[in-house]
Amino acid sequence: MGVEIKVEGLTKRFGSQVIWNDVTLTLPAGEISVMLGPSGTGKSVFLKTLVGLLKPDAGSIMIQGRDLTHLREHDLYEIRKLFGVLFQDGALFGSMNLYDNVAFPLREHTRKSESDIRSVVMEKMDLVGLSGAESKLPGEISGGMRKRAGLARALVLDPEILLIDEPDSGLDPVRTSYINQLFIDLNAQIDATFLIVTHDINSTRTVPDNIGLLYHKHLAMFGPREMLLSSEEPVVRQFLNAQTIGPIGMSEEKDADELAAEAKSGQELPPLPPIPLQLGTSDGTTRRGERPPGEWCRKNGVTPPPGSFQSHNAGVPGVRADDAPAAPTAPVAGTSAEETAADSVGEPV
Numbered sequence: 039m040g041v042e043i044k045v046e047g048l049t050k051r052f053g054s055q056v057i058w059n060d061v062t063l064t065l066p067a068g069e070i071s072v073m074l075g076p077s078g079t080g081k082s083v084f085l086k087t088l089v090g091l092l093k094p095d096a097g098s099i100m101i102q103g104r105d106l107t108h109l110r111e112h113d114l115y116e117i118r119k120l121f122g123v124l125f126q127d128g129a130l131f132g133s134m135n136l137y138d139n140v141a142f143p144l145r146e147h148t149r150k151s152e153s154d155i156r157s158v159v160m161e162k163m164d165l166v167g168l169s170g171a172e173s174k175l176p177g178e179i180s181g182g183m184r185k186r187a188g189l190a191r192a193l194v195l196d197p198e199i200l201l202i203d204e205p206d207s208g209l210d211p212v213r214t215s216y217i218n219q220l221f222i223d224l225n226a227q228i229d230a231t232f233l234i235v236t237h238d239i240n241s242t243r244t245v246p247d248n249i250g251l252l253y254h255k256h257l258a259m260f261g262p263r264e265m266l267l268s269s270e271e272p273v274v275r276q277f278l279n280a281q282t283i284g285p286i287g288m289s290e291e292k293d294a295d296e297l298a299a300e301a302k303s304g305q306e307l308p309p310l311p312p313i314p315l316q317l318g319t320s321d322g323t324t325r326r327g328e329r330p331p332g333e334w335c336r337k338n339g340v341t342p343p344p345g346s347f348q349s350h351n352a353g354v355p356g357v358r359a360d361d362a363p364a365a366p367t368a369p370v371a372g373t374s375a376e377e378t379a380a381d382s383v384g385e386p387v
């Protein structure tokens with residue numbers, strides 16, 4: 039029913055390069071959390087560390103009373119069955135067709151018969167809109183299709199924890215909406231704990247229960263969605279509102295001269311946009327982590343930006359309901375002729 043992941047004091051280095059230092063956060067059981075951060079801040083490394091593929095240099099990762107960082111290989115193998123992971127590059131086996139790729143965890147970790155495997159594989163392929171593409175090789179399909187095949191593979195073991203690295207990179211906006219809706223519906227159905235890494239600010243504003251931001255080798259902030267969307271903290275504010283004004287520069291932190299020039303020119307961040315309503319499930323059932331809109335702000339004495347939590351700004355910030363596209367209600371759209379073959383993928387990590 040979804041498990042809590044408690045991370046404390048986690049530090050990761052490669053040689054002398056510190057990736058992040060002293061990361062402490064709790065992913066609440068059954069809730070959806072999003073992790074943001076400029077490129078290269080170690081989001082993918084964080085996911086790989088959570089699943090035990092990379093060893094941290096310090097700190098703990100507690101899951102069901104056990105510290106993942108100190109497990110022996112055999113116990114780690116067992117606890118990995120709790121996880122479904124979609125890697126950033128899809129990590130499909132290039133020489134196996136999609137059916138075999140998706141079936142792989144079932145053949146590896148269960149004793150299911152081939153006919154049982156078939157029904158699970160076909161169900162998950164259908165869920166992500168890949169029915170009919172079972173016999174294709176990863177090198178014969180588009181990047182977006184590979185993402186969805188990776189997602190189907192991440193789902194076959196009915197995971198308690200889903201780690202999803204940039205599900206929307208390479209997806210068109212409509213499929214991104216479908217994928218977001220799929221995550222929300224799945225979360226309500228299977229109650230898994232989700233951690234999604236994304237660069238999509240619109241998804242970040244509407245999909246998760248919690249948001250985190252990795253920046254400059256540390257966790258700048260992690261907490262409920264409303265906390266980050268109403269935050270005046272310069273890094274959080276700049277990142278969540280996709281602004282060039284603020285401490286984050288093109289390649290790294292801005293230096294003192296750049297910040298001074300910015301201040302001198304009188305450039306200021308625009309006011310915070312309204313906090314949109316959270317996206318609901320497509321059948322109207324309650325989300326696992328659902329709270330009344332504005333509850334966090336009320337409890338914490340924070341005045342949300344004007345216009346927050348109104349039905350007209352659900353989903354797309356700044357777009358009125360009359361202009362907004364209808365929320366998708368069906369699973370991800372099926373494969374289509376315009377999805378062309380793309381370069382091949384490497385072997386899994």
Ligand SMILES: Nc1ncnc2c1ncn2[C@@H]1O[C@H](COP(=O)(O)OP(=O)(O)OP(=O)(O)O)[C@@H](O)[C@H]1O
Binds near residue numbers: 079
């Ligand atoms: N196996 C590895 N060995 C050495 N360095 C690594 C390894 N994996 C990642 N790194 C380094 O760790 C840093 C963080 O990489 P990571 O892929 O986690 O970034 P990211 O935040 O996911 O970026 P993006 O948004 O571009 O995907 C980078 O500097 C990368 O070069």
Ligand SMILES: [Mg+2]
Binds near residue numbers: 081082083126203
């Ligand atoms: Mg990454």
